[in-house]
Amino acid sequence: MRSTNYSGNILVRYACLQILFFSSLLNGGKAYSAEVADTLYDLPLDQLVNVEVVSASRFKQKSSEAPSAVDVVTAKDIQNYGWRTLADALTAMRGLYVRNDRNYSYLGNRGFSHTGDYNSRVLFMIDGRRINDAIFDQGFIGEEFMVDMNLIERIEYLPGSGSSVYGGNALLGVINVITKQGKDFNGLKVSGEVGSFDTYRGRATYGKQWRNGTDLIINGSRYYSHGQEQLYFSDFDHKNGGVDGIAHDMDHERSSKLFGKLSYGDFTLRGGYVDRYKRVPTGAYETTFDDNTYFTVDQQAYIDLDYIAQIKNDLNLELRGFHHWSKYYQYQPSEQQGINTINYDTANARWWGGEIKLTGTQFAHHKWILGLEVQNNAQQQQLNYTILQNPVPYEELLLSAHSNGWRTGVYLQDEYHITDSLLLNVGLRLDQHYMLKNLQLNPRIGLIWDASPTITAKLLYGSAFRAPNAFERYYNIPVEEASYKSNPNNTEELIKSYEAIAEWRPGNGLKLLGTVFYNNLQNVLEKNITEADIGKKDSTYGMYNNTGHYQTYGFELGAEKRWDNGRQFKLSWTHNYTRDEQDDQPSNWAQNSPKNLVKLHYTEPFFNDTVRLSFEEIFVDQRRTIKIPNGIAPSYHLLNIHLSLSKPLHGFQPTLGIYNVLDQHFEVLGSNEHKQNTLEMDGRTVRFRLEYGF
Template identity: 55%
Template sequence: MRGFMRFSIFSCAFAALKPALADDNQQLYDMPLDELVNVEISSASRFKQKSSEAPSAVEVLTAKDIASFGWRTLADALNAIRGLYVRNDRNYSYLGARGFMRPGDYNSRILIMVDGRRMNDAVYDSGFIGEEFMLDMNLIERIEYLPGSGSSVYGANALLGVINVITKQGKDFNGGKLYAEGGSQGMFRVRGTYGKQFDNGLDVLLNASQYSSDGASSLYFPQFSSIDGGFSRDMDHEQSSRVFTQATFRDFTFHGGFVDRYKQDPTASSGSIFNDKDNYYDDRSAYMDLDYNSQVADNLNLELRGFQHWYNYYGITPYYATVGGQSNVRVLNYDSANARWWGGEFKLTGTQFQSHKWATGVDFQYDAQQQLLNYDVNPYQVYASSTRQGTRLGIYAQDEYRVLENLILNTGARLDQNHMIPDWQLNPRIGLIWEAMPALTAKLLYSSAFRAPNVFERDYNVLGYAPNPNNRQELIKSYEAVLEWRPGNGVRVLSTLFLNNLDKLLIQDQNPASPTYLMFINAGKYNARGFEFSAEKQWDSGRMFKLSWTHTNTQAAGTGQNGWAPASPNNMVKLHYVEPLFDDLFRLGVEEIFIDQQLTLAGNLLPAYHLMNLNLALSKPFHGLKAGLTMYNALDQHYLVAASGDQSLDALTMDGRTLRLRLEYGF
């Protein structure tokens, strides 16, 4: 180990000595044309399969949008997208899509990826979007959202959609950046970034950050008015630490990331003691992958990837128990999940057949450890201890066939094996894409997807839950029609019509008389239908205007709460406006999000709310310095959201107006 250390210090010094050769690039520009045709290229060309080529009404957000609106987390950015909505229960952030969200469920029905790598963990199959997400916002080049069930290429858990976050490269930073951010609720973030592309083509990126926020200093919960007057004080603390590295050399890309987030729970979930400082959660995720992406022949692209992930969660829940005949003894309960998984991906993309563009591949994942553990610390008592391992395998093929000059038929299928269920799953997708007129494209799409029960739904065995070895996969069938009009001049108008049928949904049986009481059973049935309409215009000056409206009607059955589904607003209207000021020295971003009334789990009606965020940012660095100021919830609305299933409250009040100031120095 010691020898390794010495080597690493030596190599570090060596790298630092390497001179920067930016002037070489300028020499290239002065080279005569006849010499230019003989210059050898250092890296082979890239022929990357773009996820937007999948048949879907894709929505893309860019680094520019992130800077224009001052989004703090991936959750903020996703909340800006047509059809998506985010709910925060002061523990985690949850994503709803097209009128579907089950309060209490994790983000296991949306696939979250970073540069095409699946980020959903191997215990809850959940994808993080808040401070617990892998990336800092400064690293994001693009966020692609593909609505609808996307299992055919992307794999399991893509029931409601796929979110692929594409990172920047070292050359996008071209040097170092130091960043500091501070704001209301004792919030601060510091960050250091270094990115560079060397003249041999090696591109490196290193980013590290630390975030901390005291959160709301005092939160009032009428349900707990008998304890401390119902006030939870200094219980909303959040902290996160992140490290991310990326290196690209020729056809190889390495990613490595680590995130640790700590969050106090002011809501006294899972029957814990109200206003007790020791009530918190900690989530740690880490991964690394090595990707080889090469054009192996003229019309053939090969992608190979190997990966390894870790996930560790633990939560401390203080509660009153009766110990040795003595009642009301404060006991700490320790709840945790430990997971480790690794695997590989193989993908071929080809265009050698006229009018066809095909892709085929194999994904393999070995869940090496899927452990759930729950015990009381003192007196020591174990409630749940289970561990599993097993394989997940997916084989897929997709073809984009240009039937006519203006007509594309996109077909695909995916066959999945998952160690949690006995049967292989076959899911097809089919899409017709028709360029009806030069600026008008129409799409008709059908697809299906599945989700196997996760180990939490299979094995978890503490008070309030029962394991169920017999639960099976959930299914979704989604139908969609899309009409997109791009008449030019930066105008884009889009409308969609969709129908999502979710069947055999895993829900917890709440009927005490039932033999499956407290187990997760395949009993839910959801039907979500609706339409979306969005219009946007981008001006050359940098001005931007975008308006979207999503209308849904989601009906639930078999869940104990039949009819209009909880946490499903019928209407969502989102407005985004960017205005360049003082000759584009500053940019003003206005974000206004309207979320219609919705039901809680207990069937109470929560009022509709408006969320308006204002951001003012220096659009170009001033002596290397960039700055931005954002006012979140400018209208100071103390709006309510539905609480999750394990919270004894029914609704939660969200934060009012907050401010954040950010400064970045580049060198």
């Protein structure tokens, strides 16, 4: 009976909250956060000591104590450099590189980027909550990412394996996108932008914090890009049996996004939705080239309810529940024996779960975290059928795979301050996953030593796993020419990563960093597409098998300096060698692995920091291609220049960005589904945005 009352209580509370919001919206409620704070500053001291503290931050980790070589970009950086998507921002971060095949964007980490899967080896989070989908483990980083760039407070990238706290997928790193609060907007902001290739975006954001601390943020946006009118692919021109090799109006992209966050007391409710349409111009998967019925749609939605409370002075509790939905579908036109067919491929998923996390500081010099995480992949549906209109309407079901299951993880971490200057961070996590027979136990150990007030050294070791996803396990097309076969026997991928880091902050806004790392990634799931003899396929042809093995050795150097006047300089260099242990070539240099990544960021303020001019220069070294095994995609430079106002002028805030200023038609790799060995990217583009705040 108690439970009924209890749930009723919560529902009533939320109903009341909603009424409260709308009524204050109607009143044009003036209880802005600034006012709340203002009255607080004028409170006499004897009353100040009686003010209750909300939102405990005692349990936040210092980034300098994180067992990782963390890289962070902030809202200010996003504003300065004009990054349009999460992929743009990630491109700017140390050790990361992005490949786009005009369908999705794919992230590479420290010389490892495996084509043919969808960012499944990186854990993506919004406000610390996993958002990788439940079929492909996909991390969305292009227009299909549901948080608009203006809502982002901070992006944290923790390279290395992080299974000990985060569970599966955190093989190569964790990317955490932290969203802003309503008080950061304090009113309504609308913005419109126009860009090259008929690109438009409209956006509205409303944010507010009320006197009682309630904080609301709502953001909605629409995006449309016509894209290039003509894209030329030589693999489809007349020399190669096609017409002219030009894909006409095939680069369309549209998206609609909605994101909201409501905090009240110890509760935070988040929700998001995205719907994105992309035409695919590359003729991938042997589809009819230059046929505008080839497109991909991705839709995702989620809600997440958090309860974070400091139960006692030395004990913090986090409780959360979440529910996600995702749908993907793709229409692929093709011509078989003179008959035009359309293949419809779709995946629908729904998953929900919760987490309990306790953080305690009762024992001197120790901070412990104990957590339990459960997720029920309630629906994982993959369908594929062929549709024929002529000569007779006809549908043939090729795939109907349904699966579901639970994954559970228990983790324990302890931060032990051995002395003032020596910190030991030990984590251990045990996972049970419905795709795997065995329990997964993954440790992480970090030793962090403050050698002096300005020098910190870190030694890290960690391991992580990734279970096969529903796509790798169950996707099966029983047609001779299609190369997909389900594999009930595939199992987890494993990584062991080792890293040594030195950070030096000599003062004057200068920060220097050096790291040496070694990654050993084993049992990597790879689709078998080798043919024993021509036309003769072996029994595991088309299956995802645990055959891959990669080792990466490398180092990183970084320098950062910030001046008081707003000037900023950041330089990073990642050098690595990634070896494909399966490769019998004399050079077993892995595919799609640039040995060098260099990133330079520079912001110069003008007119007493009212105007900022920012330069971004990204160098990506040459990469070995896939379609032509010893082919090379040449190295490239990407130079972007962005002009912005640091504060609105009469409510208006215009920005102007010129991307790929040098008009380099750089190339990224085609994957197995492509005919193209490399795909040429857009040249110089321009974007203008005007924002107005009410």
